Amino acid sequence: MQIAIASGKGGVGKSTITASLLYFLKDEYKLIAVDADAEAPNLGLLLGVIEWEEEREHIGAKVARINTESCIRCGICMERCPYDSIYIDDEGNYVVNELTCEGCNVCGLVCPVPGTIALEEVRSGVVRKATTKYGFPIISAQLDVGRPESGKLVTEEKEWAKKIMEELNLEHMVVDSAAGIGCQVIASLGGADVAILIAEPTPASLSDVQRAYKVVQHFREPAYLIINKADINPGFTKLREWAEAEGIPILGEVPYDRAIPESMVMLKPVVEAFPESKAAKALREIAERIKGEIIG
Template structure:
């Protein structure tokens, strides 16, 4: 089974909840974790990864290159570039800024000298594999600065994780999605069996979780909700009302607990660092519901 954990809004505690759920499920199920936030991965930190065992480069992004020897310096490429990434260097040559080039090839289309401007494939990032200190594998990725294709990185992560699942006889893939509803999230949600949404009782979080829920609906996947920091805004009932109206089961509510940020500073799941905290009590109950309603159900 492939379970994706998403939130829409960043900062609602998705990765900390994911880490604690993995900790609670690891002894009963054969798991693999996927950190699908290629721009800012941190799940490995919470799971005690100190060294990556294997690393693969992802090649696929394209950037423009200008041949200064055949360039006639007409300036058309610079004028037409929609991203304003072509500049003139100290020697008078037209040069492409690699960090802002999107590989659209407008410059190549308007260049009057055939072959002067070409598109070159470059590295978008890396995909890495490690074993967590809890014994289960994790796949993560790191997007290079200024590179596109974060969604393709996530897709490749999941493909690698699926291959490992088959080779090692693993049962479940837990995908920690990025925030937002962009390419990374679409790649994370696509192909999953179930989506668990994390939200907090605030207007901003409600707005964003509604948006990511539309992505989940697009793929026809069942969704469940966990309310984190559930007691920070007692008068805000719209999140629960929305879930009820949409028929989204609420797996549980986690109260605001200072042990969570403290555990993150210790680079540990809060269920391990502070097992007697209120948050840990809540996440245990949520894990039991996941076992009964999602995994066994």
């Protein structure tokens, strides 16, 4: 089973809750974790990963290169570049800023000297594997600065995770999605068996989780909801009303608890660092519901 955890909004506690759920599930099930936020991966930190055992480069992004020897310095490429990625260096050469170049090839199309500007493939980032301190494997990725293809990195992560599941006879993949509804999230939810949505009782979080739910609906996956920081806005009832109207079961509510940021400083799931805290007790109940209602 693939379980994708998403939210639409950043900062609502996806990684915190994912790490805690993995902690509770690890003793009963053979798991693999996937940190599908290639732009800001952090799940490995909470699971005690210090070093990555294996890294694989992902090549796929394209950037423009200007041949300074054949360039006639007409400046048309710089004028037409939609991203302002071409500049003149100290020696008077037209040069491409690789951090902002999107590989659209407008410069190559408008250049009057054939072959002077060409697109070259470069590294987009790395996909990496490690074993957590709890014994189960984790796949993560790191997107290079200014590079596209975060969605392809996540797809590569999941493909690698599937192979490891076959090799080690693992049962379940738990995917910690990125914020938003972009390429990374689409890749995270694609192929999942169930989506667990995380939201907090605020208008911004409700709006974003509704957008994330539309992506879930596109893939026709069953969805569940966890309300995090459930007591920070007692008068806000629209999140629960929306879930009820859409028929989305609420797995549980996690109260705001200062033990969570303290556990993050310790680089531990809150359920391990402070097992008797309010948040840990709520997460334990949620894990039991996931065992009974989702995993079975």
